[in-house]
Amino acid sequence: MRTFIVGLGRSGRELHLPVLLRLRRQFPGLFAAAPPLGYDVHPAGGPGGGPDGDDPDIRTVGSPAAARAELDPETTVVHVCTPPGERAGVLTELGELGFGRILVEKPLADTAGALDELESIRDKYGLRIAVVAPWLHSSLTRRLAEIVDGDRLGRLHRIGIRQHKPRIHRTLNSRSHRTAFDVEPPHAVAVALRLAGDAEVAHAALTDVNVCGRRVPGMGGAELGLRHRSGAVSRVECDLTSPRRERRIELDFESGRAVGHYPVGSEDHYAHLTVSPAGGTPEDSVFPDLALDACLLDTYRHFAGELGDAAALDEELQRQMRLVRLLDAAKHLSGTTTESPDAG
Known part of the structure; x- marks a missing residue:
């Protein structure tokens, strides 16, 4: 399986990437030899997070479309490590490019309304979504x-x-x-x-x-x-x-x-x-x-067809969706505003 990480902030670069590198060494038969690709949604030094070669462990590209030119969606897991408020746009773009195996950082969404939108996007593009739940x-x-x-x-x-x-x-x-x-x-x-x-x-x-x-x-x-x-x-x-x-x-x-x-x-x-x-x-x-190692490993094995059918992934996704609705109810009880923050 190939890897494409969308969002190279703390979650993408500091949490997901080190675990992936460790798993790639331990399970070479599950992961392709080619290095992971990454797209920095909010780069500090311009599109793509800087020139290729800055980090030998990951090769950055300038857009999801550029990654699609190099990747087969059927054998690629996309890690979505962007803030919750940006998920709809990112998943729509990935769906339009043909990517369908998606691992999303928690929480899946930050409001019940945003969750409804993500469900519509999932159904429209036939996305298989797992949530990072270590x-x-x-x-x-x-x-x-x-x-x-x-x-x-x-x-x-x-x-x-x-x-x-x-x-x-x-x-x-x-x-x-x-x-x-x-x-x-x-x-x-x-x-x-x-x-x-x-x-x-x-x-x-x-x-x-x-x-x-x-x-x-x-x-x-x-x-x-x-x-x-x-x-x-x-x-x-x-x-x-x-x-x-x-x-x-x-x-x-x-x-x-x-x-x-x-x-x-x-x-x-x-x-x-x-x-x-x-x-x-x-x-x-x-x-x-x-x-987190176990979470990512199980997700890749599910997407590679090594851990049964999609039923287990769907069951866990339903739990994560229920979690979002509970946290949304908690926010309303606490008087939290529903305005989204600026991405940072």
């Missing part, structure tokens, strides 16, 4: 799902997820996201839906960034409560002004508790899990958790 491919999430599905600790009552990280500098210098709901909570809500089933929003709130005389509304942090149809409840807390990094998940069952920690950065790919049965001895484990 936490759903995480080893920690898989182990938690085994506990829930296996009824080991009884019925699941509550999920609590804390997502804290220092993001002030990026917030002040980029408008790629409209609210904190679009940054970390998509990971958490996706996991909550996987573990406890469909839900409705019970409450939601946002805080602002206020530092050095500058204020960015709705980007300081987010809080979200969910009531699941299974009877469980979830609470997601996200602080983007925190001085520390934390990705913690707590599951309370009728007969015990499980507490996990997702990796918080690229420097250490290990997760931690403590399972505490009621009246029993806590069980601690530490294990590798290369969630």
